[in-house]
Amino acid sequence: MKMMKTEEAVGHVLCHDITQIIRGVTKGPVFRKGHVITKEDIPVLLSVGKDHVYIWEKDDTLLHEDEAAAILRDICLGTNMHGSEPKEGKIELIADCDGVLTIRRDGLKAVNSLGEMMIATRHGGFPVRKGDKLAGTRIIPLVIKKDKMAAAKEAAGPAPLLDVHPFGQKKAGVVTTGNEVFHGRIEDTFTPVIESKLAEYGAVMAMHTTLADDPAAITAAIQDMLAQGMDMVFCTGGMSVDPDDQTPLAIKNTGACMVSYGAPVLPGAMFLLAYAGDGRPIVGLPGCVMYAKRTIFDLVLPSLIADVPVTAEDLAGLGEGGLCLNCHVCTFPNCGFGK
Template sequence: MTQATLQITIPVEQAVGMVLPHDITEIVKDSFKGRAFKKGHIIRLEDIDHLRRLGKEHIYVLQLGPDDIHENEAALRMAEALTGTGVEYSPEIIEGKATITATVDGLLKINREALLQFNLLGEVMCATLQDNTPVSKGEQVAATRLIPLMAQRQMVTEAVARATSGMPVIQVLPLAKVRAGLVITGSEVFYGRIQDRFEQVLREKLARLGSTVTSVGFAPDDPALIAAEIRTCLEHGAQLIVTSGGMSVDPDDVTRLGIKEAGAEAMVYGTPVLPGAMFLVGRIGTVPVLGVPACGMFHKITVLDLVLPRILTGESIGREELAAMGHGGLCRNCTHCQYPVCSFGKT
């Protein structure tokens, strides 16, 4: 941006009849933040006092050169470059910002390295929600803008190039709607010593993500019988297996042995997430298998809530992915849970 571009200003009282070159924001503590005057507004005599209350003693007279770009055009170009599948940007620029929203319910995916390189340019910015945040259709997931009113066009071209150099910076991946098989383990439940509470918890979690439970099996603490129930679920067409309980260090906790006996491969046991340290993930053929420890019945949100949406987008979860969850993997156990509007699971 050349200094000559913005050097022309005039006192606000001489600006009647002029066209505003940008939105002017008004902030009233605890009650309002928004546009007091919209870009393109023709200044009237009655606007002068209002502008002065907003601290505006001078108004810019813009003279754009061939190498300059205005904030509105820049925001539109950058928003287009940043958006991938499952998101869209609004053509209306408000206060210099282009907002990006989800077009589907799903899981937000952010190309964090590309976002970093974009923001390192300094005169441009893009702010997003965290990677792997569950979002709803219509929810704002990001916003971008030029920080000065105008900049060199080449700088915005470089920002666009950085945003489009690889995987899209911002995407929302829809969740597959699968048929799930549940295997409830534990001799205390199998023999009727206590009432099972796990099935309903798991049904509700799957239903919130658009999936259904099509088969439920019960097995005592016996690896062979647990494996048999898993195979039965698979025979009934399960596209996802979720087992409950039997994942700790007690001698009777043999669920993971049953999962292995059922033919599971690529098994990873243990996560740096609380609640959910004794979680297991693996697969039988192409069917993901999740072993949920008993904490999943007590705590409203656990590692299952972090992993399950990613599994439903088709992502493969292994040791590296689980290890990365340690940063942000401690739940605060708030009295009134607001997940996912919290730090849990946000790396």
């Protein structure tokens, strides 16, 4: 750093805070370390007794923290979000719509491993609302080497680290199975739960049928719902491993590509996910969805509504954090379930 006459310091970067004290009014920094001095700042600096200021010496190999923060912003900035203006090396990313946040975790980890910079995000795979804060970035030192930021770009890769996938206006078909429901021996309390959870994301149940434990009939019902334009189909009942649980077989017989039958989540171990040839999901929901507050359905449904493919690897990754503690007061998603 070097000392410079205040009148000659326009465009330079302060390397210390400038404090202003007005008795009974204010006492605090009028300019922060890292501030880029403007012509309008000169009278203010002189008024607080600063005929000279200490500034960072210019170096073509360095970037100011705000310039570097803008690079981090651009590394992160994907669809349906915007970044705040840099301030003291900090930037925030804000969602522009309701949807599901996805994160390229490998790139995020690679950037954060470089040191002297950081990107902190909320958990990917979860729903966000318009106006939600998605991430915060920070350059740690006041200035940083240009080649360090070039390394950050390379580590992140060409695609943005973050994206928000908007929720679509989805129409769902529901196939309720089970002899006990079909013959009216018990009330169907499962379907209202599905309708309620779909409504959380603006989706609707547009078709519904109740069938006995007949795999051929279940298969035909699924295929009919897809033929009539349903964006996804959910099957309830018959998802266990008892001999009369026929729903997994019926889904398989549609010709859909099976992603997984079973998932490392409790409640929700007997979950089934498959995709029809055109990419529409067919889901077998275990009985726990009917009575538990939150289950694997709550972890997967937002992605299905937002057309974010769910892979076997994604489901396997839910094992850590996949145990719901069934808290007396449920605070999901502001808890560890699914994270």
